[in-house]
Amino acid sequence: MHPAFSVIFFTTASGLGYGMLALLGLMGPAGALPIERWFGVTAFGLSLAAISLGLLASTFHLGHPERAWRAVAQWRSSWLAREGVMAIATYVPAGLFALGWVVLETSGGAWGGLGVLAAICAGLTVAATSLIYRSLKTIHQWHNGFTMPAYLLLGLGTGALALQALLHLFGEPRAAVAAVALGAGLAGWAVKWAYWRFIDESRARSTAETATGLKGGRVRLLDPPHTQDNFLLKEMGYRVARNHSRRLRLIAQFAGFALPLALTVAALTLPTLPAAMAAVLAALSGGLGVVVERWLFFAEARHAVTLFYGASTV
Amino acid sequence: MTSLPASTEKRLGLVIDLDICVGCQACVTNCKEWNTGGHSAPLTDLAPYGAKVDGVWFNRVHGFEVGEGKKSRTVHFPRSCLHCEAPDCVTVCPTGASYKRSADGIVLVDHDKCIGCKLCSWACPYGAREYDPDAGVMKKCTLCIDRIYNEHLESHDRVPACVATCPSRARHFGDFADPLSNVSKLVLDRGGYDLMPEIGYKPTNKYLPPRPRRTDAREVGAERAYLEPDIDLANPLLRWVNQLLSR
Ligand code: SF4
Ligand code: SF4
Numbered sequence: 001m002h003p004a005f006s007v008i009f010f011t012t013a014s015g016l017g018y019g020m021l022a023l024l025g026l027m028g029p030a031g032a033l034p035i036e037r038w039f040g041v042t043a044f045g046l047s048l049a050a051i052s053l054g055l056l057a058s059t060f061h062l063g064h065p066e067r068a069w070r071a072v073a074q075w076r077s078s079w080l081a082r083e084g085v086m087a088i089a090t091y092v093p094a095g096l097f098a099l100g101w102v103v104l105e106t107s108g109g110a111w112g113g114l115g116v117l118a119a120i121c122a123g124l125t126v127a128a129t130s131l132i133y134r135s136l137k138t139i140h141q142w143h144n145g146f147t148m149p150a151y152l153l154l155g156l157g158t159g160a161l162a163l164q165a166l167l168h169l170f171g172e173p174r175a176a177v178a179a180v181a182l183g184a185g186l187a188g189w190a191v192k193w194a195y196w197r198f199i200d201e202s203r204a205r206s207t208a209e210t211a212t213g214l215k216g217g218r219v220r221l222l223d224p225p226h227t228q229d230n231f232l233l234k235e236m237g238y239r240v241a242r243n244h245s246r247r248l249r250l251i252a253q254f255a256g257f258a259l260p261l262a263l264t265v266a267a268l269t270l271p272t273l274p275a276a277m278a279a280v281l282a283a284l285s286g287g288l289g290v291v292v293e294r295w296l297f298f299a300e301a302r303h304a305v306t307l308f309y310g311a312s313t314v
Numbered sequence: 315m316t317s318l319p320a321s322t323e324k325r326l327g328l329v330i331d332l333d334i335c336v337g338c339q340a341c342v343t344n345c346k347e348w349n350t351g352g353h354s355a356p357l358t359d360l361a362p363y364g365a366k367v368d369g370v371w372f373n374r375v376h377g378f379e380v381g382e383g384k385k386s387r388t389v390h391f392p393r394s395c396l397h398c399e400a401p402d403c404v405t406v407c408p409t410g411a412s413y414k415r416s417a418d419g420i421v422l423v424d425h426d427k428c429i430g431c432k433l434c435s436w437a438c439p440y441g442a443r444e445y446d447p448d449a450g451v452m453k454k455c456t457l458c459i460d461r462i463y464n465e466h467l468e469s470h471d472r473v474p475a476c477v478a479t480c481p482s483r484a485r486h487f488g489d490f491a492d493p494l495s496n497v498s499k500l501v502l503d504r505g506g507y508d509l510m511p512e513i514g515y516k517p518t519n520k521y522l523p524p525r526p527r528r529t530d531a532r533e534v535g536a537e538r539a540y541l542e543p544d545i546d547l548a549n550p551l552l553r554w555v556n557q558l559l560s561r
Contacts, residue, residue: 001436063430063450070409070429074316080433081316081408137402137513138439205512206439208378213507213521214332214389216381222388223337223377228367232441235432304510305441308376308393 001139002238003298010058011129012158012290014087015151017050018122019159021094023180025119028101029112032176035105039170044098046162048091055087079135083128090121126155133297140204140314141301146195153191154256154293157184158286161260165283168267168276181264185286189257192293196249199300203313211307221310236303240296248296256289316407318400319416325490326418326457327397327518328477329497329506333525335484337375337390341476345373345394345455348475352460354425358448370444372455373476389524392485394476395442395455396509396517397421402437412452419518420459425451439513462487490518 024043027033059065072084093114100111107115130151133142160181167173208219229237240248263282267275302314349372350357359369373394379386397420404412404421411427412434414420423434423443428451435443435452443454458474461467471478477485488497497520500506506520 061431063432063445063447063452064428067409067427067429070411070427071431072408074408074410077316077318077405078408078433080406080431084408132406132433135402135406136437138437206510210510210512211439212378212380212389212391213509213523214378214380215523216385216387218380218382220379221376222379225342225374225376225393226371230368231370231435231444231447234368235435235445236441303436304439304513308391308441 001298001301001303002235003295004061006057006061008291008294008298010054011151012054012287012294013050013057014054014129015126015155015290016158016162016287017047017052017054018090018126019155019157019184020047020163021051021090021159022119022122022156023159023163023177024101025094025097025115025117025122027174027176028097028107029115032174033167034170034172035101035107036170037102037105039166039172040098040101040105042170043163043166044094044102046166047159048094048098050162051087051090079128079131083125083132086121086125086128090118090125093117093121123152126151138304139301140202141199142297144195144198146191146198149191150188150195150297153184153188154290157181157188157260158283158290160184161264161279161283161286164264164267165276165279168279171272173267173275173279175268178264178268181282182261185257185261185264189253189261192253192257204302204304206304206307206314208307208312211304218312220312221308224309232305233309236305237309238299239302240299245296245300248292252289252292252296254289255285256293257286260286260289316405316410316412318404318414322399322414322416322419323491324418325399325518326420326462326488327490327497327520328394328457328474329486329488329500329520329522330392331484331486331500331504331522332389332391333484333504333522334482335375335390335392336482337377338481339375340479340481341392341485342371342373342375344475344479346371348458348461349456352458353456354423354453356449357453358446360447370446370453372442372444372453374441387524387527392476393440393442394519395421395438395457396440396515396519397455397457399516399518401515403434403443406433406437408433420457421454422456422459423452423454425449425453428452439510439515440517457487490520 059068072081075081075085097114097118100106130148134147137143160177164177164181212219260282263278267278304314346357357370376391378389378391380389404414409427409429411424430450432445443452446453462472473487477487486497488495490497501520504522506522508517
């Protein structure tokens with residue numbers, strides 16, 4: 001599948017924003033974060049900006065961005081519509097919870113309840129995003145059990161790294177947040193590693209033979225229907241070279257998991273200033289790694305329609 | 315509406331006979347010709363005179379080779395929307411622009427509602443949806459709704475453009491819900507089948523397999539005797555003439 005910049009940016013930025021929001025909503029009321037005005041302004045500012053910029057970017061690739069409001073209509077059947085509904089709904093508890101934190105400097109009682117609600121909504125939104133891809137029966141590399149855990153864990157992991165960096169900058173590091181970053185990072189790494197093995201070793205049930213239904217041996221494309229790439233080949237025929245994808249997987253694992261994990265551990269032991277630098281670097285590296293991971297998620301996905309255009313398996 | 319109808323009154327669709335399609339591209343051309351002025355008009359062409367020609371087409375004919383060596387054969391393979399009974403191209407649409415009609419089962423796009431998110435084209439394994447970047451909306455085969463119900467046309471012309479034009483009669487149009495229709499009978503007689511049944515979209519259109527061969531490709535054609543010169547090469551003069559002519 002063609003790796004479009006707008007969708008890569010959307011899923012990574014909004015994943016980070018929702019991950020951070022979920023942590024604020026759960027760890028704030030639990031007393032694990034500083035319930036303080038300026039920290040609140042920065043943390044909610046960053047999280048909601050990442051979410052909103054991501055959502056905005058996702059409308060860039062539409063043919064009719066001005067009609068984007070229509071995209072919530074069919075929530076009964078469409079995961080894209082459900083994602084839109086959840087994204088809008090999340091703003092309500094998230095906004096109120098942020099208000100309590102920033103204006104009243106409280107996250108107790110009912111305000112804490114709003115935080116938990118915001119966290120649940122954030123999780124459901126990311127889950128809905130992943131299910132847009134997970135539900136497509138035409139793409140073996142997406143239609144599997146790894147897609148949703150990867151989106152949830154990578155969102156949580158990058159969100160925790162960003163929150164951790166912010167806490168360090170405010171001089172209030174929290175071991176609990178570092179623990180979430182480590183846990184989500186390790187689990188995310190394991191899921192992606194298992195996913196890459198899975199897509200290397202398995203193929204979709206559909207083949208050139210089932211696509212054409214022709215009997216009597218192997219089916220090969222002899223004569224393509226057109227001489228230049230059409231929409232189908234530009235959008236769905238994207239292929240990344242094998243050696244490129246190997247290298248990019250290594251980069252994604254190093255920048256996305258190995259380096260942030262090591263820096264997070266280091267930040268726990270280093271003195272204030274180097275610790276803050278390590279935490280910021282961990283967040284930047286993690287974000288970059290997930291962008292590479294997301295690029296691969298699209299570039300390594302093979303669409304069933306390519307079976308009509310010369311692929312024998314997908 | 316993006317939810318699928320539980321059932322449709324009619325199930326209109328095509329039967330494509332792979333035994334007799336000659337790959338002439340007449341259906342492709344007439345489809346483009348009709349539809350660029352029809353319901354989904356225009357079928358935009360991008361850089362039609364440039365090096366990278368591109369554009370929207372609803373029907374494409376591929377050429378496949380199946381099997382190896384002497385037993386291999388060439389099959390011309392038209393590909394267009396199959397107007398599936400349970401297609402995700404409809405249910406994934408967030409706006410309700412992509413829909414399936416409960417009256418006749420035809421799958422259409424409402425171009426006034428489509429936001430051009432392209433998700434429906436990702437959900438179609440058959441490559442039946444082609445995005446029009448100029449109009450910013452998705453376009454696809456309409457089964458020529460503007461012909462099949464068109465009372466300004468003679469009744470024998472009320473068939474999809476591809477069916478009307480096929481010179482070898484490899485394409486048939488009809489109602490699969492009626493067991494006595496031409497298309498239902500053809501499917502029964504000839505073993506019409508679904509493309510990629512494992513995806514589970516239950517295509518309405520059916521393909522008829524090429525008939526088994528009576529002879530291999532190399533056994534038909536001119537007899538060997540006609541291809542070899544039937545002259546007495548013992549005669550030096552004739553041998554010289556033969557060499558001269560064979561150069
Ligand atoms: S062929 Fe593709 S576009 Fe047509 S109904 Fe089936 S899934 Fe939808
Ligand atoms: S491209 Fe248009 S018809 Fe297709 S899913 Fe998006 S809004 Fe629906």
